[in-house]
Amino acid sequence: MMSCHGSGEDLLEFLLYMAAAAHLDPELVWIDGVVLNINGEEAEIQTSNEKKVVSRLSKLHPKDTDAPTDGVDDMTKLAYLHEPGVLYNLETRYKINEIYTYTGNILIAINPFQNLPHLYDAGAMKRYKGEKMGNLSPHVFAIAESAYRAMINEAKSNSILVSGESGAGKTETTKMLMLYLAYLGGHTASEGRTVEQQVLEVRRLSNSGLWLLLLLHVWLWLIPRPIVYTCMLAVGQSKNQIVMPEKHIIEDI
Ligand SMILES: Nc1ncnc2c1ncn2[C@@H]1O[C@H](COP(=O)(O)OP(=O)(O)OP(=O)(O)O)[C@@H](O)[C@H]1O
Incomplete structure (x- = not known):
């Protein structure tokens, strides 16, 4: 799990997560999103399909923000x-x-x-x-x-x-x-x-x-x-x- 440090702005910029998404849409297993706030063990997330959800931190996975937009070949x-x-x-x-x-x-x-x-x-x-x-x-x-x-x-x-x-x-x-x-x-x-x-x-x-x-x-x-x-x-x-x-x-x- 990516560690949370720095100012509030850093948080928005650096904490990109994928959240378990079955409860958003039964067709989806995972969805990517941005963490807006962290409250204790839970995070408020803006998903890429424009929904706001709250998820446990333990269910989130860090997204590789340095990966090229067309993915990696290996x-x-x-x-x-x-x-x-x-x-x-x-x-x-x-x-x-x-x-x-x-x-x-x-x-x-x-x-x-x-x-x-x-x-x-x-x-x-x-x-x-x-x-x-x-x-x-x-x-x-x-x-x-x-x-x-x-x-x-x-x-x-x-x-x-x-x-x-x-x-x-x-x-x-x-x-x-x-x-x-x-x-x-x-x-x-x-x-x-x-x-x-x-x-x-x-x-x-x-x-x-x-x-x-x-x-x-x-x-x-x-x-x-x-x-x-x-x-x-x-x-x-x-x-x-x-x-x-x-x-x-x-x-x-
Ligand atoms: N590389 C490919 N390019 C284009 N079409 C493909 C390709 N691979 C699979 N397909 C399409 O998917 C269909 C199913 O693929 P294929 O028959 O190879 O599956 P399979 O894994 O051998 O299935 P089974 O185990 O049931 O025999 C093919 O008839 C073809 O239409």
Whole structure:
């Protein structure tokens, strides 16, 4: 919690908070506002939707007033890392069609529910090729690039974990990953099909692949537990992660 010091004017200027907002509007989880007065453990707040509310100080979270108006591309750059701060940053970026944001080396992707072809065209793939993660704006291609380079440099298999609720965009994201990996693999034809065609054909198997995974999962529950834990650990240790936040959380900001 930000400390309160200085004159009354300082208070207005410095104490910007986000308040739990469910009691203002059931659609909202958090809302930003300015603290007008503090009385003991309670604060009077002017919210950004022009309402005055009283909230307990313990329910307020400091807002990062130094963050750029269009948000930060990596959550680790936020001065305060708390739930409303993270959601506010994602929402700010989403409004300007920046659907990707890093948290360290994890990529958070938000479903744009619209086509953004400029994000995935040949020019974009060319830009990300050979670039280290973090040199360019957050992108699913940067994750694929980093996984691919690590695989080549360490001469070991690599994996990318894509997780999120149903409809969050996992399939679309996986398509983009495969598109980029196919691009890196070159376009040399083998058995009459280019690498790109072959990789994209694998994509069509993905739904039946999911059923196989489900069967594997059921089977794993029938065999001794240590084996199950080993498999889960292997997934948990994947360095390249893409997380798709649940839709309702983003919509509730
Ligand atoms: N990056 C994106 N660009 C444009 N549209 C997208 C993107 N990601 C998702 N969408 C849209 O959202 C829809 C749902 O996405 P998708 O099928 O990838 O979700 P999913 O997480 O795989 O869902 P499920 O787990 O139910 O299979 C897509 O059909 C597409 O219309």
